[in-house]
Amino acid sequence: MRNHKPLLVGITGGIGSGKSTAAKIFSILGIPVYYADDRAKWLMAHDPELKKQIIAAFGEESYTADGTLNRTYLAANVFGDEEKVKTINGLVHPAVKSDFESWSQYQDSPYVLKEAALLFEAGSYKELDKVINVSAPLKIRITRIMLRDPHRSEEQINHIIDQQLPDEEKNSKADFVIKNSDNKLIIPQVLKIHEELLKLGK
Structure with missing residues (x-):
């Protein structure tokens, strides 16, 4: 066990926002990622x-x-x-x-990431030091989900989206926002947040 406790950072985003993609980039940068939804299934x-x-x-x-x-x-x-x-x-x-x-x-790292779909909805963001929200326009999210999960109907997708807080609300609660639209590159945004979190986690 390390003496220095890492900074606890949440990463969330509505379905189809690209939070898993963003989490993978942090992971490539050497940051340990805890996938809360997968871990919940395992537990x-x-x-x-x-x-x-x-x-x-x-x-x-x-x-x-x-x-x-x-x-x-x-x-x-x-x-x-x-x-x-x-x-x-x-x-x-x-x-x-x-x-x-x-x-x-x-985890021997200045900060760790907890990736979860319902960080704000479940209230678990309160247990974290910082939160990143991955945000994308609704139309783009629906298109992404339909391509990724062809078995889901648009009605099912909208039902899932309705269970989640709107992006504007998540963005206002988050410490950092990654905009994942088609005209916004995600990697430079991740790198900028990574640099800031490394300073905070020293």
Whole structure:
């Protein structure tokens, strides 16, 4: 474990904004990136305490006989119901928070990134030192998602976008904004933020 605690920086952005691309550039620059959404899925599948809590809240059917997370069951019985979504988030977010905290203690870097889709919506941005929002015009985002996920309908995409805070609100809450439109290069913006964060994380 290192003596100097790294600066904790969040990177977020609405679906199709390009936050994963921006996070990859930081990663190429040698910055450790914690992918919160992927890690949440891993914890739901492997963390014994969290599994116990999910079974207590949603029943034995939440996991298959071999202990695998029953995504089909959860998608059908949880994700359409606002109250149940709140319940599952209330179990998963604290598990991710403590996992991220222990992970960040072992990173030998001036700062680390926590990449998450709902940093502002979930309130977890309050636990971070700085936040970067990746922003892109709505039309461009919808086109990107349809190209990337051809199985999603425009209606489904709009539903996901409606669950997320509007870009203007995220930009006003963020410490740094990366504009990822077709006429704005993303790499120079990442490099500029990287330089500033290196100074802050000294």
